[in-house]
Amino acid sequence: MIKVGVIGYGYWGPNLVRNFHEHPETAVAMVCDLDDALLSKVRMRYPTIETTQSLDALLADPELDAVAVATPITTHFDIALQAINAGKHVLVEKPLAHDVACCDQLISAAAARDVVLMVDHTFPFTPAVQRIKQLIDDGEIGDVLYYDSVRVNLGLFQHDVNVIWDLAVHDLSILEYLLDDKPTMVSATGISHVEGHPENQAYLTLQYDARLIAHIHVNWLAPLKVRQTLIGGTEKMIVYDDTEITEKLKVYDKGITTDQSPESVYQMRVGYRAGDMWAPHLDHGEALRNLVTEFVACVQTGKTPLTHAESGRRIVRVMEAASESVKENGRPVTL
Ligand SMILES: NC(=O)c1ccc[n+]([C@@H]2O[C@H](COP(=O)([O-])OP(=O)(O)OC[C@H]3O[C@@H](n4cnc5c(N)ncnc54)[C@H](O)[C@@H]3O)[C@@H](O)[C@H]2O)c1
Structure with missing residues (x-):
């Protein structure tokens, strides 16, 4: 015990x-x-x-x-x-x-x-995000092309940190967990609507070496709660809506095919593919319970936690760079 x-x-x-x-x-x-x-x-x-x-x-x-x-x-x-x-x-x-x-x-x-030093990045312990990882690792969605997230609500305005540290941190932990690639550059814009307070709205763009881009929109001043993420792949695309009770994930068999026209090097033929949509079954387990189980295993066996301190540090580095970029009107900051 x-x-x-x-x-x-x-x-x-x-x-x-x-x-x-x-x-x-x-x-x-x-x-x-x-x-x-x-x-x-x-x-x-x-x-x-x-x-x-x-x-x-x-x-x-x-x-x-x-x-x-x-x-x-x-x-x-x-x-x-x-x-x-x-x-x-x-x-x-x-x-x-x-x-x-x-x-x-x-x-x-x-x-x-x-x-043991472990960070409570809760999302990698949710059944929905774990299923997304499985879909990516099994090659179901092909190469990941983009991650596009909106995470807004009428949130508690914090005094000590801006909205990036409160909300974008979740997307950064999901990206850290899902992808082997790490971002090489971040640019961000943001605004404070309350004089003298940290930014309550921000837009982050992360670039990677691979043909991949991530965009994160966070806001404490929105009339409704939106938690929607699109993940586009070369084979399939995922819509992840964390406010949904039963069908949090929807996988769309949609995409494009490209073909260079034989008549002209300047013409590209784009074909559209629209297949089925399905909603994978997800376990109902509470993420924090899974996280506590992981913490226990690390204390007992000395294993490295899934959300270990080095990955927590990488996430802090992205937020530090994004906050720096906000101060300089979106200047890209190399990571
Ligand atoms: N993992 C998640 O999804 C998630 C969600 C919400 C908040 N959080 C994190 O949880 C932490 C707390 O957030 P919150 O929203 O509960 O804040 P909060 O302000 O509601 O609670 C913080 C509590 O800490 C107490 N406290 C402050 N300094 C202390 C000290 N030196 N010793 C003992 N107690 C002290 C305060 O009295 C307060 O009750 C933050 O780091 C936040 O990022 C995580």
């Missing part, structure tokens, strides 16, 4: 506490938050779990094998570093840290202490 302490019991922390509490191989021993009103909710719901407002007290508990960090993004680095130095295995909420230099320090500290 792995004893876990959860730090941060705001919006996302309760999901971690519930999943670690329900998992047969983990037990939540303590929850820490600065706000005692939130801790009283823990005491009501889970009378056996200890609570504390002191991070030092939690980290000093020799019974705790691991901690999960679900505090605001700019606090991840300090808290995760202290936890690693206290010899705990660490699961950090996305993103790993607020800049690449901090990621590097966390990675070396975890290696020096020989503890």
